[in-house]
Amino acid sequence: MIKRYLSFLAPIISFLLLLCVWEITVNSQNIPKYILPAPTDIFASLLLNYSDLLRSTFITFRITFFAFMIASLLAIFIAILFSQSKIIELSLYPIAVIFQVTPVVAIAPLILIWVGLDNAEYAILILAVIVAFFPVLANANLGIRSVEKNLSELFSLYEANRLQRLFKLQLPYALPFILTGMKTSIGLALIGSVVAEFVAGSGTSTGLAWRIIEAGNRLDVPKLFAALILLVLLGIILFLIMSLLEKILLKRWDIDKS
Amino acid sequence: MFKFNKIYKEYDAPILGPLSLDIKKNSFVSILGSSGAGKSTLLRLASDLIKPTSGSVEYLNNKKPNIGFVFQDPTLLPWRSVIDNVLLPAELTFKNKKVSEEKAYFWLSKVGLEGKENSLPNQLSGGQKMRVSIARAMVQDCSLLLMDEPFAALDEVSRNKLEDDLLDIWKKNKLTVLFVTHSVTEAVYLAERVLVMSSSPGKILDDVIITNKKLRDDGQQSNEFFSKINYLTNILKKESNE
Numbered sequence: 001m002i003k004r005y006l007s008f009l010a011p012i013i014s015f016l017l018l019l020c021v022w023e024i025t026v027n028s029q030n031i032p033k034y035i036l037p038a039p040t041d042i043f044a045s046l047l048l049n050y051s052d053l054l055r056s057t058f059i060t061f062r063i064t065f066f067a068f069m070i071a072s073l074l075a076i077f078i079a080i081l082f083s084q085s086k087i088i089e090l091s092l093y094p095i096a097v098i099f100q101v102t103p104v105v106a107i108a109p110l111i112l113i114w115v116g117l118d119n120a121e122y123a124i125l126i127l128a129v130i131v132a133f134f135p136v137l138a139n140a141n142l143g144i145r146s147v148e149k150n151l152s153e154l155f156s157l158y159e160a161n162r163l164q165r166l167f168k169l170q171l172p173y174a175l176p177f178i179l180t181g182m183k184t185s186i187g188l189a190l191i192g193s194v195v196a197e198f199v200a201g202s203g204t205s206t207g208l209a210w211r212i213i214e215a216g217n218r219l220d221v222p223k224l225f226a227a228l229i230l231l232v233l234l235g236i237i238l239f240l241i242m243s244l245l246e247k248i249l250l251k252r253w254d255i256d257k258s
Numbered sequence: 259m260f261k262f263n264k265i266y267k268e269y270d271a272p273i274l275g276p277l278s279l280d281i282k283k284n285s286f287v288s289i290l291g292s293s294g295a296g297k298s299t300l301l302r303l304a305s306d307l308i309k310p311t312s313g314s315v316e317y318l319n320n321k322k323p324n325i326g327f328v329f330q331d332p333t334l335l336p337w338r339s340v341i342d343n344v345l346l347p348a349e350l351t352f353k354n355k356k357v358s359e360e361k362a363y364f365w366l367s368k369v370g371l372e373g374k375e376n377s378l379p380n381q382l383s384g385g386q387k388m389r390v391s392i393a394r395a396m397v398q399d400c401s402l403l404l405m406d407e408p409f410a411a412l413d414e415v416s417r418n419k420l421e422d423d424l425l426d427i428w429k430k431n432k433l434t435v436l437f438v439t440h441s442v443t444e445a446v447y448l449a450e451r452v453l454v455m456s457s458s459p460g461k462i463l464d465d466v467i468i469t470n471k472k473l474r475d476d477g478q479q480s481n482e483f484f485s486k487i488n489y490l491t492n493i494l495k496k497e498s499n500e
Contacts (some may be wrong), residue, residue, distance in 0.1 A: 065365075142277075148333065150329045150330075150331065150333040151333050151335070153307050154346075156307055156352065156353055157305060157327050158347045158350040160350045164349075164350055168349070168350070169335070170335050172335070252380075253336055
């Protein structure tokens, strides 16, 4: 019982201690705000700019969420195609790898030109999708291929057709793999949307990355930190939601330790 | 029930045969042999899961019977309840749902799992999982039951109970059973006929008929039971030394 509380309290206490040391150091050493603001300055900036920052958080969340959903659905669909035809897999997998290994920063200008500077948000979305896509594809592909030989033979014995095999065996079997991929992917979608916004600019909408650039240019470092904190919180919340979803969906798998 | 006509199977190397075999309807045949003797391959050939490299499998009246397959592990889908696992063959073959459900409940009670219909596989013991697997094989009114070391991973008490239940199911349902095992005792206890296979490539080394019905009925107590075991054990020992 004590251990349980401790595992919960220990990181909180150490984090609060860190904030105290940070606050005392900044104040006692008279470190200027534009170099390192004290936690209280950051909190004050967060309160002062909360409406701007919250709007930007929502924009970043929206892009991340859509990028994650599009990437996941597309990756699962392509993994299904791969499972149905070796030729499709051999043809498309190298292209997927090319997208995976190409740095998003390097293709951002190209995507921006294609989509048009007025549609920067779409460009960011596309770039975030490219970043988030591969882990789901790789894991879904692995999951579908990992189906136990005996289970596969059981379906052959009863002459299951392709659709039965896919929906009653391969996809449910691959679900834990797919969710692992999605857990990685949701973090990457956030990173992708931030990096893409850094490179592509924000156009008409202003996400958190744009707020960071803006605050940096104005040497408003407390606001920069405030935006950064919101970004981290967003990442943690998205990861926790995904972990919870995984726990609920895999209830039946989780109990099975055999 | 079916015949193997000069069956030969190879992958990278020869696995089985040439092998000819005649399995009579309603018989209980055990297959003994060391690892790599092609026992599982033989079952897969009999079930038409794999095709022979040469030779043919000939079913009675040229019609493939309803086949039930019980693997070494229970091969249950973990996300499906017990009843849904048993209903899987009916679903895949588009059988009437209501009739299949009745049969599924019947077979689950027959294998002693009444009340466990809505449990998940991971809530069952190893023996119970294997019983679900047997119920699933039986639910399609199979006439040929192929079993690939089904009780190998079970403790002795569960194994003995399942062996007796299997004999009961075989007798009452006029099944033909092909039962692969590593255990000589199990083979002699269950079967009317024991095939001993040699390895690399798998061939029939000996074909031992256990004629005395009383032998099985008396269980593991009779002298003849032990003499058959000794005989088969010696063949296997000799084969492994060669």
